[in-house]
Amino acid sequence: xxxxxxxxxxxxxxxxxxxxxxxxxxxxxxxxxxxxxxxxxxxxxxxxxxxxxxxxxxxxxxxxxxxxxxxxxxxxxxxxxxxxxxxxxxxxxxxxxxxxxxxxxxxxxxxxxxxxxxxxxxxxxxxxxxxxxxxxxxxxxxxxxxxxxxxxxxx
Amino acid sequence: xxxxxxxxxxxxxxxxxxxxxxxxxxxxxxxxxxxxxxxxxxxxxxxxxxxxxxxxxxxxxxxxxxxxxxxxxxxxxxxxxxxxxxxxxxxxxxxxxxxxxxxxxxxxxxxxxxxxxxxxxxxxxxxxxxxxxxxxxxxxxxxxxxxxxxxxxxxxxxxxxxxxxxxxxxxxxxxxxxxxxxxxxxxxxxxxxxxxxxxxxxxxxxxxxxxxxxxxxxxxxxxxxxxxxxxxxxxxxxxxxxxxxxxxxxxxxxxxxxxxxxxxxxxxxxxxxxxxxxxxxxxxxxxxxxxxxxxxxxxxxxxxxxxxxxxxxxxxxxxxxxxxxxxxxxxxxxxxxxxxxxxxxxxxxxxxxxxxxxxxxxxxxxxxxxxxxxxxxxxxxxxxxxxxxxxxxxxxxxxxxxxxxxxxxxxxxxxxxxxxxxxxxxxxxxxxxxxxxxxxxxxxxxxxxxxxxxxxxxxxxxxxxxxxxxxxxxxxxxxxxxxxxxxxxxxxxxxxxxxxxxxxxxxxxxxxxxxxxxxxxxxxxxxxxxxxxxxxxxxxxxxxxxxxxxxxxxxxxxxxxxxxxxxxxxxxxxxxxxxxxxxxxxxxxxxx
Numbered sequence: 001x002x003x004x005x006x007x008x009x010x011x012x013x014x015x016x017x018x019x020x021x022x023x024x025x026x027x028x029x030x031x032x033x034x035x036x037x038x039x040x041x042x043x044x045x046x047x048x049x050x051x052x053x054x055x056x057x058x059x060x061x062x063x064x065x066x067x068x069x070x071x072x073x074x075x076x077x078x079x080x081x082x083x084x085x086x087x088x089x090x091x092x093x094x095x096x097x098x099x100x101x102x103x104x105x106x107x108x109x110x111x112x113x114x115x116x117x118x119x120x121x122x123x124x125x126x127x128x129x130x131x132x133x134x135x136x137x138x139x140x141x142x143x144x145x146x147x148x149x150x151x152x153x154x155x
Numbered sequence: 156x157x158x159x160x161x162x163x164x165x166x167x168x169x170x171x172x173x174x175x176x177x178x179x180x181x182x183x184x185x186x187x188x189x190x191x192x193x194x195x196x197x198x199x200x201x202x203x204x205x206x207x208x209x210x211x212x213x214x215x216x217x218x219x220x221x222x223x224x225x226x227x228x229x230x231x232x233x234x235x236x237x238x239x240x241x242x243x244x245x246x247x248x249x250x251x252x253x254x255x256x257x258x259x260x261x262x263x264x265x266x267x268x269x270x271x272x273x274x275x276x277x278x279x280x281x282x283x284x285x286x287x288x289x290x291x292x293x294x295x296x297x298x299x300x301x302x303x304x305x306x307x308x309x310x311x312x313x314x315x316x317x318x319x320x321x322x323x324x325x326x327x328x329x330x331x332x333x334x335x336x337x338x339x340x341x342x343x344x345x346x347x348x349x350x351x352x353x354x355x356x357x358x359x360x361x362x363x364x365x366x367x368x369x370x371x372x373x374x375x376x377x378x379x380x381x382x383x384x385x386x387x388x389x390x391x392x393x394x395x396x397x398x399x400x401x402x403x404x405x406x407x408x409x410x411x412x413x414x415x416x417x418x419x420x421x422x423x424x425x426x427x428x429x430x431x432x433x434x435x436x437x438x439x440x441x442x443x444x445x446x447x448x449x450x451x452x453x454x455x456x457x458x459x460x461x462x463x464x465x466x467x468x469x470x471x472x473x474x475x476x477x478x479x480x481x482x483x484x485x486x487x488x489x490x491x492x493x494x495x496x497x498x499x500x501x502x503x504x505x506x507x508x509x510x511x512x513x514x515x516x517x518x519x520x521x522x523x524x525x526x527x528x529x530x531x532x533x534x535x536x537x538x539x540x541x542x543x544x545x546x547x548x549x550x551x552x553x554x555x556x557x558x559x560x561x562x563x564x565x566x567x568x569x570x571x572x573x574x575x576x577x578x579x580x581x582x583x584x585x586x587x588x589x590x591x592x593x594x595x596x597x598x599x600x601x602x603x604x605x606x607x608x609x610x611x612x613x614x615x616x617x618x619x620x621x622x623x624x625x626x627x628x629x630x631x632x633x634x635x636x637x638x639x640x641x642x643x644x645x646x647x648x649x650x651x652x653x654x655x656x657x658x659x660x661x662x663x664x665x666x667x668x669x670x671x672x673x674x675x676x677x678x679x680x681x682x683x684x685x686x687x688x689x690x691x692x693x694x695x696x697x698x699x700x701x702x703x704x705x706x707x708x709x710x711x712x713x714x715x716x717x718x719x720x721x722x723x724x725x726x727x728x729x730x731x732x733x734x735x736x737x738x739x740x741x742x743x744x745x746x747x
Binding site (some may be wrong): 023 | 171180211349351352359389426427429432449506508514580583587732735737
């Protein structure tokens with residue numbers, strides 16, 4: 001981990017980075033923003049850790065906890081909403097056993113996220129599974145994809 | 156005989172989702188097969204294009220042979236062979252898969268300026284843009300126009316900002332030009348945050364060079380040496396195409412040092428947004444580029460005087476910038492010949508929701524809503540009744556079904572309590588609950604409020620709570636008045652546009668659909684049958700065939716029944732998910 005952090009810090013210094021770009025790069029490397037990383041940056045760059053936490057909790061893109069192996073992103077844009085995204089999301093939560101505020105399953109195989117709009121409104125409702133965009137989704141179609149993924153990850 | 160054949164495959168986000176990349180790859184590999192005559196291999200070219208609007212029909216494929224353009228819809232890879240055999244080689248278009256009349260009707264009333272090359276040229280090929288007269292505007296500007304002349308021309312055209320506020324672009328540029336400062340910046344705002352809007356994404360995906368060209372011209376006019384495109388990370392395809400476009404433009408000398416040997420330097424950098432709606436606001440966007448929390452500050456000073464790193468900065472929306480090259484090339488009079496007295500030119504809208512043809516459209520300002528919904532959109536899906544059209548996203552309002560003759564321009568929409576906004580247009584039918592729609596938008600603005608102003612941070616939370624209890628059947632008679640009062644307070648006491656407009660969806664739905672609020676509060680009923688807590692599900696004995704589909708679908712085990720005999724829902728165990736309603740083929744599940 002230390003090597004990776006040093007590389008990030010070097011990049012930051014050389015490319016006149018800022019807190020957001022550093023956090024974006026950190027997340028690219030680790031998949032999330034580890035707490036240790038923030039304290040390391042804070043020490044090395046002489047920027048208060050609170051600044052990092054302030055920024056990372058302000059923007060929806062940053063994750064302070066590790067995410068699942070499979071990322072399911074349900075679009076909650078207006079067009080998706082009026083075409084039934086809420087029901088799709090509720091179904092997904094039930095199938096993945098996500099209760100309360102958690103969005104990653106205990107075995108870290110799945111993370112369910114909701115985004116405001118992915119801009120593919122004409123094929124609403126939209127669900128993105130591992131970066132592939134699926135349009136005109138139904139609860140059935142999502143369940144089928146989920147089943148394939150579950151079987152795949154058991155191997 | 157002209158054997159030149161061009162095949163265009165739609166590969167915007169919509170086209171990609173439908174399998175556009177696979178379709179193009181299939182064309183490419185099949186055209187290399189041995190049985191294809193050599194002359195066709197030589198004369199046939201194929202490439203991807205950006206969004207042509209009607210994404211619901213994707214994958215759309217155009218085969219252009221000489222002057223004849225044939226458009227196919229819903230194309231899958233396994234259909235490609237037949238198109239090649241019958242159309243490309245034998246010259247007989249496959250009539251089964253061609254688009255129908257409504258596809259042409261969808262385009263008939265549109266006037267494409269910003270989107271004129273979108274869907275025609277390969278967005279990843281700078282040569283295609285240049286062949287379509289691209290970068291000619293820069294040529295003209297650098298060789299024959301002073302910065303002041305450029306500003307004058309844009310002012311004369313009447314172009315107003317397409318991001319929502321509608322501020323005259325030329326006036327903004329002029330203010331920045333005149334602002335003292337050694338360094339100036341131009342920023343392209345591609346932080347398209349309105350849910351239900353995707354115009355900017357489509358423009359960048361379909362024709363990124365037009366946006367870059369607009370930026371270079373803007374930079375020349377105001378005297379900026381550096382530009383930024385602030386774009387949402389949620390648009391990976393747009394980001395990728397923009398990166399390629401910037402690189403290609405640099406290689407051809409349209410960006411970089413000493414452009415056209417005129418001693419003018421200009422570079423563009425991409426800044427990825429990190430997911431905050433409020434960053435669409437100018438001062439918040441600037442804070443975000445600087446690496447801070449994106450929180451708006453008080454204006455004045457305006458960014459044209461005190462912007463990025465404290466320097467004079469112009470921030471223009473994607474669509475605004477994409478208009479610039481066309482205005483320069485064709486002249487301000489041409490541009491202002493479209494539109495109304497105060498709203499010139501065309502506007503791109505994202506037409507979505509319960510309309511037959513959902514997609515991206517570009518229409519002259521001042522067109523009636525009726526023309527948009529019925530002529531272009533083809534009317535309401537499933538022959539339902541139109542209830543309202545929501546424009547302007549979370550900052551906007553509703554236009555009801557009986558106001559369809561309204562002209563769509565900045566002034567007319569403002570008059571009825573809505574806005575043009577960035578261009579989202581969501582059609583709602585009788586199955587949509589207006590209280591739920593208001594709650595939806597408040598849920599959005601409440602979670603996107605940056606928290607700086609108390610009225611916005613706490614006020615939107617309270618608004619949401621009140622709406623939530625109304626949709627759960629727990630509303631009080633005084634709630635409507637409370638919503639109105641609170642909305643007024645939030646509007647008048649918030650600093651930025653987010654808070655000032657957040658209550659609009661509430662105010663506008665109360666204004667036009669007060670009876671729906673009252674039904675929820677007094678009768679504990681949701682007339683559109685949307686609000687889950689106010690619904691009950693039951694099985695109609697006479698219609699139920701006892702097939703058991705609902706029983707299998709029910710995740711709560713609340714349905715019991717013997718084979719071929721009417722089933723029954725146990726209301727106490729029912730979680731109201733609606734699965735039974737969806738699966739029943741005999742319409743035996745009643746929701747009320």
